[in-house]
Amino acid sequence: MRLAFLGTPEFSVVVLRALVDAGHEIVCAYSQPPAPxxxxxxxxxxxxxxxxxxxxxxVRTPSSMRDPSEIEAFAALQADAAVVVAFGQILPGAVLEAPRxxxxxxxxxLLPRWRGAAPIQRAIMAGDEQTGVEVMRMTEGLDEGPVLSTATLxxxxxxxxxxxHDRLAAAAADLIVRxxxxxxxxSAVARPQAEEGVTYAKKIRSKEARIDWARxxxxxxxxxxxxxxFPGAWFTLPSDKGPVRVKALLSAFEDVDGAPGVALDDRLLIGTGAGAVRLLRVQxxxxxxxxxxxxxRGAAVPSGTRLD
Structure with missing residues (x-):
């Protein structure tokens, strides 16, 4: 097929590579403009x-796909279809309907759950037990279009x-090729999304990243x-030179009691408002x-240490 591809981050690259490997003709790739x-x-x-x-x-990197000249250029591609993966712009109807x-x-x-900007992060933060990736025919509403196919993880x-992210990217690449x-x-059947169970995955804000051990x-x-x-949940660790910021990158819950923000052993088991968290990987x-x-080995955190 003659495909236009619109995407920006590494997640999108996995899908684009699969389309190239499958023999599709990518007539143009659209992405966000170069950034510092x-x-x-x-x-x-x-x-x-x-x-x-x-x-x-x-490659084209328009600052806005609503620019009339960009809409005209997109239509001139005469693509069979457009594949959009984390592009980063809302596309107008004239762009969505241009491909044949x-x-x-x-x-x-798994739509309609987690429409919006940060579905991977929000699914984990909400404690969801499963998620997935879906091929959706695009409409002008935010992630509201009918779904053609699904892979569940x-x-x-x-x-x-x-x-x-890595597992979903691989699943997305396989799903679109199929x-x-x-x-x-x-022969594809597009089923409307359910009207119930709609949630929105708001963009991650930096102020969310600080850990409150009383939670x-x-x-x-x-x-x-x-x-x-990224961005990495963080806390501060006391040191001789003052508080040092540390990101927590991997953890596990443990059902033991202890004062919030206090190390309960010498191996980064930290008390919380209910139970404790074992920090497994930090930065x-x-x-x-x-x-x-x-x-x-380079920064001992003995039992009783109080974290900010």
Whole structure:
């Protein structure tokens, strides 16, 4: 098929690569404009932009797909269909309907649960036991279109947003490759989303990342894993030079009692408002991620230490 592809982050690259490998013709890849990255704040292309160029695929990076010139250029591609994966812009109806067979979004949740910007993180933070990815025919409403196909995944007790992201990306790539033939031959069945059970996955805000040890331990564990690796739930650890910020990247709930924010042993078991949280992987400010046992070799946290 002649496909237009719209996506920006690494999640999208996994899908684009699968479409290329399956033999589809990508007539153009759209992505968000280059943005400042790294310590030097140099303008760098998005993951999709970089991958598409490496494959010889034409790339466009419009600041707005509502620009009349961009709508005209998109229609001129004469694509059979558009595949949209975490593009980062709301697409107008004129863009959605330009491809001959319509535009299709891969969304990382079981709709109508977790419509919106951060479905992977919010599913973990809410304690969901399963999630998935769905191929949806796009409408102008936010993730409201009918669903054509679904892949369901279990959320494990040690899953993080990072690990779940990778599994969902692989599932998304497989799902769209299997679904496109039925879109092409007209056999695909689009089922409307349920009207009940709608939830919205709000964008993650930095103020959410600080750990409040007075909250229940199960809630803290879900926050740690849902915000890992980025932005990373964090706390401060006392040191001779003052408080040091530490990100918690992996944890596990333990059903033991202890004062909130106090180390209950010498291996990063921290008391909470209900139960305790075992920190399994952390990242000290200015350092790389470390397993707890490695971290503790250079920064002992003895029983009784009070965290902020």
């Amino acid at each position: 990255r790294g310590r030097g704040h140099e303008l760098k292309p998005s993951p999709v932009h970089a991958f598409a160029e490496s494959q010889g695929i034409a 067979l319509g535009s299709y979004n891969l969304h990382a949740s 279990r959320i494990g007790p040690l899953d993080t947003a990072g690990s779940l 679904t496109l033939p039925s879109i092409e031959d007209g 229940p331990g199960r809630e803290i564990d879900l926050k740690v894993r849902g915000l890992s690796p 000290r400010e200015g350092k790389g991620p470390q397993d707890a046992e490695v971290f503790l």
